[in-house]
Amino acid sequence: MIIISSIQRHTLSSDSAMLVYFDREAPKLWRKMCAEATVEVSLLAENWKIILAGLIFQYIHGLAAHGVHYIHRPGPLLQDSGYLLLPELGQDKSYISETVFSFMFGSFVLWTLHPFLFQRKRIYTVLIWCRVFIYLVVSQILQIVTFYSTQLPGPNYHCREGSKFARLPHPENALDVLFFNFPSGLIYGCGDLIFSSHMIFTLIFVRTYHKYGTKRYIKQFAWLLAVIQSFLIIASRKHYTVDIVVGWYTVNLIAFFVDKKLPELPDRSSALSLLPLSTREKDGKNKDEHHRLLNGISGANAN
Template sequence: MQPTVAAQRLRGHGLKAKSFLWQRIRRNWWLDRTCIIFLVTTVVIFGIIYYFMNVMANVASKRSRLIEDQLGFRFTLPDVFFEFIGYIDKLWMTDMFDVLMFIPTGALVIWHERPWRVVSRLLLAWGLAALIKITTMAITSVPDPRPTCEYVVGNVFTTFTMHRCGDAIYSGHTLIFVICAMVWSSFAPRNWIGRLLTAFAWALCLAGSLIVIANRAHYTIDVLLAWYIGPGAWYTVAWFWYWHVTRKGRLLKIEFPVEVGRHKNADSDELCQRRRMELGLLPDGTPFDPLALYLAAGVGMAPPTGLVDIEAGDFSHTLEKSGSASPEDIGAFGAQGHVVDIDAVGVEGAHQVNVADAAAGAQLERIYSEDFKR
């Protein structure tokens, strides 16, 4: 029995979707060994941080019980927002907002042109903020704002529970909301759809924060601290990533899965070239090195210079003459400082290197690229 036309079309669409998915995995998700080691190390460190955050939450829960034992009753510290937001006993809603933030953020990661870059930035920022929480929650014990919370009574290293007493400073749920919203702010598409979804993510973040306060899962100060620390950790990681990964040409399969300087497949070659120049990188992603560039131009021996010094500020070039270089060679390299003509070194053919363009890239070292701004 021959398949119908509709079945053939459906099968054809299925094959196209499968081919598109496989090509996207190979193009945007495939990693080399160095990047795999980095990601595995990041995940392991993140897991260790979260484990010890759970341990310190258990310690805080046991220490906070001392307040109730000494007073003989529970009480809540004064809180301005508690006076305006009524109490609701629906703690499951705080976890629901975690899911509401995770699902669209996960979809953004899957669809993004540089998914592992988003994952790396998210885990590093989230881990840094969680590390800060480890140092704060068990230092100062405060009465728990929720009257129905339960104290941890088991071993602090093996007990795993949620919404325990004493887990106060600061709000881990709100931290998740803020970090996911920061992902949307930095990596959402730069069009009206992306802006609308980013605004929706921040609206969810604000609503989830109010739900945390309404459930008395945290004091308002705990929620505010999460709002302060989350973006701070995000942009701290962004600064570190820009200067120590992007600018130094590291983790290229994470930073630029398709091509160095290309954020999206639709980016023009001119735009990619401009990004490489702004980052001070060569097309293969390695940092700009004038001496290496000179040698790569085709010289099969040591260059006739003892010193090549390129100052980006005024494009001045100093060429110290060695025994085999003629004054004409020195003038070709250093007089105008733009085109190097290598003919007198024994290599057939002329090789020209545009030093001015490379120096222009070096001059932009102090300019924050759009990567760092994002």
């Protein structure tokens, strides 16, 4: 009984200590998130046009990809080296490549939001997404020009002769185009081949983390996933090998030249903490960081 009572007292003491810890840390986390939001809102006020233009262009890109489906004509698969080297996964395993892509997409989005939660950080969320949207828009413009120049017979299962999705009937009204024949138009697309949209997003996300991330092993793992994703797309017969190869060197070249034109992002690793100890210190630190950032952004816009 004495031992049991001792264990119970120890458990209660540990629980009490844990509650005290959470009670003490929760306000700090909330203050840090509010301080971070203040800085990010200031950056968003200066860069909202880039963010909005990037989001609008994602819809325009979707319209272009849907539009090329109307002129797609199924035909025999082209001779492809990747198809000869990689065994076909089959229609029932096509979800594997989408799962890998979804994991990479979600992981990148969460990483761009980590400054709101963690004290150690090197990036500003708004500035990272401004850069990502610039990469995306330039890459997608070149992609649209390319896949409208020459329409290849889609290798995906739903793009082959005999599938009801291989050809789209002429739209009955503008809404069919503007809303992508929802939902089938969002799932079953054909004709937007060279070069792969999945590789555009994948390579931009991996390159961005490679440049601004801090964990070396995550960088190496991300590049490995990009390579695996390339093989899975080919093995799933969602793209020809040329779509993947062109994506690899085009996106990397675009990022290389865009980086030469854009000013470098500020490094926050040596910046003052955004977790204030008092209201006066909070205002002083936020004003100082806000002023420094806006000066840097103004200089970037001038370039």
